[in-house]
Amino acid sequence: MVEEAKLIGTLKEYFGYDSFRPQQREIIKAVFEGRDNLVIMPTGGGKSICFQLPAILLPGITIVISPLIALMKDQVDGLTANGISAAFLNSSQKEQEQQEIFRKIEKNEIKLLYVAPESLQYVDAVFSAGNISLIAIDEAHCISSWGHDFRPAYTQLGYLKNRHPETPVIALTATADKATRQDICDQLNIPHATHHLSSFDRKNLSLEVRPGTKKFEQILAFLKGRKSESGIIYCLSRKNTEELATKLQEKGYKAEAYHAGLSHNERIQIQEDFINDSNDIICATIAFGMGIDKSNVRWVIHYNMPKNLEGYYQEIGRAGRDGLPSSTLLFHSYADVVQLQKFAEGSGNAEIQLAKLERMKQYSEALSCRRRILLSYFGEIISEDCGNCDVCKNPPEFFDGTILAQKALSTVYRLKEQEPISMVIDVLRGAQNAQVLEKGYQGLSTYGIASDVSWRDWQQYIIQLINQGYLEIAFHDQNKIRLTSLAKNVLFEQEKVSLADVTQAELKKQPVVAEKTSENTLFERLRKLRLELSREEDIPAYLIFNDATLKEME
Ligand code: ADP
Numbered sequence: 001m002v003e004e005a006k007l008i009g010t011l012k013e014y015f016g017y018d019s020f021r022p023q024q025r026e027i028i029k030a031v032f033e034g035r036d037n038l039v040i041m042p043t044g045g046g047k048s049i050c051f052q053l054p055a056i057l058l059p060g061i062t063i064v065i066s067p068l069i070a071l072m073k074d075q076v077d078g079l080t081a082n083g084i085s086a087a088f089l090n091s092s093q094k095e096q097e098q099q100e101i102f103r104k105i106e107k108n109e110i111k112l113l114y115v116a117p118e119s120l121q122y123v124d125a126v127f128s129a130g131n132i133s134l135i136a137i138d139e140a141h142c143i144s145s146w147g148h149d150f151r152p153a154y155t156q157l158g159y160l161k162n163r164h165p166e167t168p169v170i171a172l173t174a175t176a177d178k179a180t181r182q183d184i185c186d187q188l189n190i191p192h193a194t195h196h197l198s199s200f201d202r203k204n205l206s207l208e209v210r211p212g213t214k215k216f217e218q219i220l221a222f223l224k225g226r227k228s229e230s231g232i233i234y235c236l237s238r239k240n241t242e243e244l245a246t247k248l249q250e251k252g253y254k255a256e257a258y259h260a261g262l263s264h265n266e267r268i269q270i271q272e273d274f275i276n277d278s279n280d281i282i283c284a285t286i287a288f289g290m291g292i293d294k295s296n297v298r299w300v301i302h303y304n305m306p307k308n309l310e311g312y313y314q315e316i317g318r319a320g321r322d323g324l325p326s327s328t329l330l331f332h333s334y335a336d337v338v339q340l341q342k343f344a345e346g347s348g349n350a351e352i353q354l355a356k357l358e359r360m361k362q363y364s365e366a367l368s369c370r371r372r373i374l375l376s377y378f379g380e381i382i383s384e385d386c387g388n389c390d391v392c393k394n395p396p397e398f399f400d401g402t403i404l405a406q407k408a409l410s411t412v413y414r415l416k417e418q419e420p421i422s423m424v425i426d427v428l429r430g431a432q433n434a435q436v437l438e439k440g441y442q443g444l445s446t447y448g449i450a451s452d453v454s455w456r457d458w459q460q461y462i463i464q465l466i467n468q469g470y471l472e473i474a475f476h477d478q479n480k481i482r483l484t485s486l487a488k489n490v491l492f493e494q495e496k497v498s499l500a501d502v503t504q505a506e507l508k509k510q511p512v513v514a515e516k517t518s519e520n521t522l523f524e525r526l527r528k529l530r531l532e533l534s535r536e537e538d539i540p541a542y543l544i545f546n547d548a549t550l551k552e553m554e
């Protein structure tokens with residue numbers, strides 16, 4: 001176990017910082033305990049130090065798997081400048097260079113060794129030449145085809161833990177959805193890894209979504225009063241980036257296009273001009289951004305809709321790393337959705353990509369706090385609306401939707417969390433289609449309990465319940481709708497749910513049934529509730545659960 005003073009001293013000596021950011025200390029300590037670790041921390045949160053600092057203090061070498069060969073040299077140069085002995089191995093090097101590095105490895109003169117996933121063949125040689133203390137896998141989401149930046153070479157990495165089971169692994173990423181998290185650990189063979197989840201809430205970023213009509217005019221209006229601020233405009237196509245950059249230049253803005261079709265040197269030049277503030281605006285495809293550390297990006301615009309919320313979150317996350325207020329704007333258009341649907345359908349895992357796109361669309365069409373939606377997607381629940389998104393600033397009308405919520409959640413429960421939204425609605429509305437009847441759902445106690453609400457409205461309400469964190473979609477499991485832990489508060493604690501008014505006014509007037517009780521177990525609470533209500537028929541069907549099902553739920 002390392003002492004606190006040693007950690008702080010090393011932080012100060014090699015990185016020049018006085019204190020750890022949230023989570024860094026805890027993660028570093030877990031590394032020293034020899035455990036496997038999965039670190040989920042937003043972009044700019046400070047993941048690198050979580051393996052770089054242990055690397056300095058551990059007796060042997062830390063191998064770092066990192067996807068960007070282009071940035072490896074910069075990272076190594078940066079570490080060397082801080083007095084940390086670091087090197088990289090990849091296929092672009094001359095044999096002589098590599099031999100020199102291996103000599104250093106044998107003499108235990110290297111602390112951090114960066115290796116591209118394509119160059120894993122070197123790793124075994126490193127293991128036999130030197131003493132390996134830790135394997136760090138940066139941008140670990142690249143291993144998962146459920147993530148947003150899949151790299152085939154990453155799928156080889158599971159081999160490391162198989163071959164060297166005694167060496168601890170730390171996997172790091174900013175992508176946090178549960179399915180991807182699980183997939184990362186499965187594929188890396190680190191089933192017992194400790195998960196470290198940092199807050200993804202970036203309060204200084206304002207969130208705004210607008211219809212994608214007359215986008216260029218809207219951008220010009222947005223840029224008024226932001227003359228020399230740094231910003232990024234993300235586009236779907238290379239052609240878009242170039243056209244937009246040209247149009248902005250014509251209006252007197254310092255703007256450049258950036259995409260994977262440019263030469264390596266051109267790209268480096270554009271990045272540098274942006275980082276040095278000699279250029280203000282980058283019109284880019286998503287090729288731009290990973291590994292770029294610029295703190296004063298004041299705004300990010302999505303000219304087109306991103307294909308999922310992970311990508312969107314990561315891209316807006318490049319704004320405001322200095323903590324100062326920064327703006328984000330997303331243009332939402334049906335044409336983009338159609339285009340993205342085509343891409344998704346043509347991809348290897350169409351079902352998952354389509355479901356993720358659906359969530360992106362729901363976010364864009366949200367009627368409740370956007371930050372809540374975004375964070376709940378990453379499994380994080382905030383207690384209050386953010387006040388810093390367009391919906392909070394200009395909210396729709398809300399009504400007490402507790403009863404609607406109870407009916408929906410109760411139905412999801414009775415369907416054993418095994419059905420998608422459409423079936424939940426069919427049951428609520430008492431639909432008589434073949435599927436419902438075949439499965440015998442007309443026998444459920446909530447069957448037909450809310451036929452007064454139209455199909456379309458139900459869809460809206462259920463999306464709101466997902467967005468508020470009461471329900472979730474298992475998009476890696478046929479889009480089944482599941483209850484979250486918050487759902488129990490609504491079913492058993494009479495927690496109130498506000499829903500945005502989508503149409504029918506009479507729904508607002510329904511009374512709330514039971515009172516809140518302070519008993520500890522669900523079972524006790526429900527039993528008490530039944531005693532309080534004198535007649536059994538006073539209890540609405542959707543709140544009657546038998547004792548066995550309650551026990552099961554606890
Ligand atoms: P990530 O990999 O999570 O995107 P980085 O590791 O690149 O983030 O760190 C982002 C920035 O935060 C870097 O400039 C880094 O030097 C800085 N940083 C990291 N830890 C600290 C700390 N404890 N105090 C101050 N700055 C820090």
Ligand code: MG
Pocket residue numbers: 047048138
């Ligand atoms: Mg990083």
